[in-house]
Amino acid sequence: MRKVLEERRVVRSSGMRWEARKVREAGRSEPLRRQGDLLLCTETEMEKETETLGLSGREKEEGRTDKQDMTSCLYECLREMGLQRHHARFTSMGVCRVAQLSTLTLADYPVLGVHETEDRTRLFHLVQLVKSVGHDGGDDQLHCDTTYDVDSVPESWVVGGDTGQSTESPNSSTPVRRRLDFSCAAVDPHLEPFESPSEALYQSRRSSGDHLSDIDHHPYTRAPGESSESSVPRKHLSAQSPRTPVCAGSVSTHKLFPSPNPRPNPRPNPNLNLRHTIAGSKRGNKTNIKKRLPRAAKPGKCGVENSGTCRQMTKPTPVYYSDRAAGYYNYGLPLHSPPSPNKKNAGEHRISVCVRKRCLTHAEDKRGEADVVTTQSGECVMVHQSKEAVDLTHYILQHRFYFDQVFGEESSNEEVYQTTAFPLVLHMLNGGKATCFAYGQTGAGKTHTMLGSSGGSPGLYALAARDIFTHLYATYTLPALLVYVSFLEIYCGQIYDLLDHRKRLFAREDGKGVVQMAGLREFPVDTVESLMEVICRGTEERTQGVSGVNPVSSRSHALLQIQLRSPEQQLAGRMWFVDLAGSERAVDSREPDRQTRIEGAEINQSLLALKECIRSLDQEKSHTPFRQSKLTQVLKDSFVGNSKTCMIANISPGHLATEHTLNTLRYADRQVYFLI
Numbered sequence: 219m220r221k222v223l224e225e226r227r228v229v230r231s232s233g234m235r236w237e238a239r240k241v242r243e244a245g246r247s248e249p250l251r252r253q254g255d256l257l258l259c260t261e262t263e264m265e266k267e268t269e270t271l272g273l274s275g276r277e278k279e280e281g282r283t284d285k286q287d288m289t290s291c292l293y294e295c296l297r298e299m300g301l302q303r304h305h306a307r308f309t310s311m312g313v314c315r316v317a318q319l320s321t322l323t324l325a326d327y328p329v330l331g332v333h334e335t336e337d338r339t340r341l342f343h344l345v346q347l348v349k350s351v352g353h354d355g356g357d358d359q360l361h362c363d364t365t366y367d368v369d370s371v372p373e374s375w376v377v378g379g380d381t382g383q384s385t386e387s388p389n390s391s392t393p394v395r396r397r398l399d400f401s402c403a404a405v406d407p408h409l410e411p412f413e414s415p416s417e418a419l420y421q422s423r424r425s426s427g428d429h430l431s432d433i434d435h436h437p438y439t440r441a442p443g444e445s446s447e448s449s450v451p452r453k454h455l456s457a458q459s460p461r462t463p464v465c466a467g468s469v470s471t472h473k474l475f476p477s478p479n480p481r482p483n484p485r486p487n488p489n490l491n492l493r494h495t496i497a498g499s500k501r502g503n504k505t506n507i508k509k510r511l512p513r514a515a516k517p518g519k520c521g522v523e524n525s526g527t528c529r530q531m532t533k534p535t536p537v538y539y540s541d542r543a544a545g546y547y548n549y550g551l552p553l554h555s556p557p558s559p560n561k562k563n564a565g566e567h568r569i570s571v572c573v574r575k576r577c578l579t580h581a582e583d584k585r586g587e588a589d590v591v592t593t594q595s596g597e598c599v600m601v602h603q604s605k606e607a608v609d610l611t612h613y614i615l616q617h618r619f620y621f622d623q624v625f626g627e628e629s630s631n632e633e634v635y636q637t638t639a640f641p642l643v644l645h646m647l648n649g650g651k652a653t654c655f656a657y658g659q660t661g662a663g664k665t666h667t668m669l670g671s672s673g674g675s676p677g678l679y680a681l682a683a684r685d686i687f688t689h690l691y692a693t694y695t696l697p698a699l700l701v702y703v704s705f706l707e708i709y710c711g712q713i714y715d716l717l718d719h720r721k722r723l724f725a726r727e728d729g730k731g732v733v734q735m736a737g738l739r740e741f742p743v744d745t746v747e748s749l750m751e752v753i754c755r756g757t758e759e760r761t762q763g764v765s766g767v768n769p770v771s772s773r774s775h776a777l778l779q780i781q782l783r784s785p786e787q788q789l790a791g792r793m794w795f796v797d798l799a800g801s802e803r804a805v806d807s808r809e810p811d812r813q814t815r816i817e818g819a820e821i822n823q824s825l826l827a828l829k830e831c832i833r834s835l836d837q838e839k840s841h842t843p844f845r846q847s848k849l850t851q852v853l854k855d856s857f858v859g860n861s862k863t864c865m866i867a868n869i870s871p872g873h874l875a876t877e878h879t880l881n882t883l884r885y886a887d888r889q890v891y892f893l894i
């Protein structure tokens with residue numbers, strides 16, 4: 219005879235509703251099993267659970283208390299406090315259980331995306347509440363769905379856990395840190411094709427007992443029973459199914475499942491969290507690949523362990539490839555660009571695009587940020603994006619981009635210079651016109667690239683000046699050619715002379731269509747030191763401000779012009795170095811300050827105009843929309859005719875900047891110029 223326990227809970231996760239009802243069946247000793255919406259368990263198991271939850275007396279009898287309701291579901295707790303919007307972030311950072319809240323310190327709040335004072339206060343109260351009810355740390359069975367999970371040590375607290383041996387107390391103040399294992403990232407799909415990646419994906423997700431997400435139902439994914447021949451071989455997938463996330467491998471994690479027929483798990487599984495091998499402390503080109511051994515299950519933590527039905531399964535975190543066009547809507551245009559009619563050999567590009575990845579800064583390292591960018595073979599950059607499926611399971615989306623040259627964090631300014639700006643300097647010395655841009659998210663390293671660091675690493679300005687003067691001294695007797703420098707800023711659509719107390723300038727076209735800036739101050743320089751002195755003076759005048767993502771952000775485009783002139787003042791070569799304003803997404807412009815928002819809009823508009831012009835030039839279109847912004851208007855002369863351009867896209871490696879990094883790479887992606 220069945221006695222139905224009245225526990226009835228509603229768990230909401232990402233818009234999904236799950237109903238779970240516990241049934242107690244007296245006198246039976248069967249393992250947990252599912253029957254429709256019901257999760258069946260034995261009386262012994264129910265006893266065990268209620269004990270674990272700290273219930274007693276009548277509470278035990280009824281199997282339902284307010285305390286259980288409060289602590290059994292992270293999402294519900296967060297929702298109670300009005301913090302539910304942070305749920306995804308919490309789970310992605312490994313905080314998946316209510317019990318883990320008690321281990322949080324104030325230092326963890328920013329890592330968990332809780333920045334606003336009100337939210338911080340609420341979270342603080344919640345943490346205190348959880349502590350006060352006595353579920354601090356060890357009680358990992360307090361899951362929102364009360365699924366038994368023997369993998370009881372929260373992964374986020376595993377330090378140096380590559381062997382799975384070393385753990386740190388969850389009560390320590392170590393910030394929450396995810397650990398990524400990009401082992402699959404090192405596998406080149408073109409070299410080691412899977413027989414059937416779709417099958418691997420399907421099987422891995424099936425065996426893990428997860429809900430089939432949208433990925434599983436993708437037309438390119440083989441349905442059960444379908445022949446394996448119908449699966450698209452992986453080596454062809456990226457070309458044939460550009461928008462299909464392709465399984466590229468898996469990140470092995472280990473989990474013990476309580477039942478041979480595990481119920482769908484609506485909560486994010488901490489064991490699926492990305493495991494970071496923090497590359498921030500390493501300075502290697504490629505992310506270290508470390509495998510983690512399975513951790514032993516803790517005895518007595520699993521309610522079904524006694525029943526002898528636990529089985530150990532390898533639960534892989536799926537990894538999918540995303541081709542360039544897969545990450546955004548490309549208006550149905552074909553993925554791969556047709557070969558450019560004027561394609562030249564490498565090094566002869568009129569426009570070259572390079573990417574530079576910087577290392578994690580000290581602050582990012584301290585915050586526990588993980589390096590999610592891998593540079594490969596000098597041409598490929600991969601971004602490993604942590605994603606969450608509709609069923610809240612985690613997977614990694616790998617984005618690959620190819621550029622003329624990719625520089626890793628180990629590359630010095632000198633190396634970057636030799637590949638990017640040096641050919642342009644030679645071009646200028648031969649009488650040509652050249653432009654070198656540094657583009658990227660605010661804080662990604664544009665100024666470091668252009669200006670260098672105070673630590674003795676000269677930037678492109680100084681390195682170019684060195685070569686210019688070396689060449690001039692070696693070739694001519696000065697003053698056969700004179701070097702003039704001017705420095706200006708474009709801020710909110712206005713041009714200011716940084717070498718003349720920010721005097722406002724106006725760019726006007728003369729009768730021949732050449733843009734002239736009346737009143738622009740030009741300083742003659744004859745040594746690297748004098749040039750750098752002028753640049754430093756101008757840099758101090760540059761507009762800086764606080765952006766949504768950077769406290770000291772360049773809010774303007776800085777344009778340094780180096781001109782070679784004959785003694786008769788005839789132009790004999792010109793080069794622009796453009797340190798573009800830090801790009802930021804509109805969503806990051808949280809500041810209520812109107813001026814800041816105008817700045818952000820202006821920056822984005824001019825960057826869009828610049829992209830339009832570069833694309834137009836790359837495709838050698840008859841019309842180039844130079845007049846769309848002041849930036850392109852000023853640079854017009856250096857784009858047309860005998861000109862060369864180099865774009866250096868700077869990216870940050872931190873996982874919190876993934877979206878920005880992807881935006882930067884998409885902006886710089888030459889293929890996109892053809893696509894749009």
Ligand SMILES: Nc1ncnc2c1ncn2[C@@H]1O[C@H](COP(=O)(O)OP(=O)(O)OP(=O)(O)O)[C@@H](O)[C@H]1O
Pocket residue numbers: 575576577579627658659660661662663664665666667671768770771772798799800801868
């Ligand atoms: N390649 C690098 N190696 C070491 N540190 C770097 C590198 N690139 C940038 N940094 C450091 O990162 C921080 C931000 O860099 P930087 O000021 O150049 O960013 P930015 O892109 O110019 O930002 P903004 O657009 O807001 O001016 C600085 O502290 C800088 O020293």
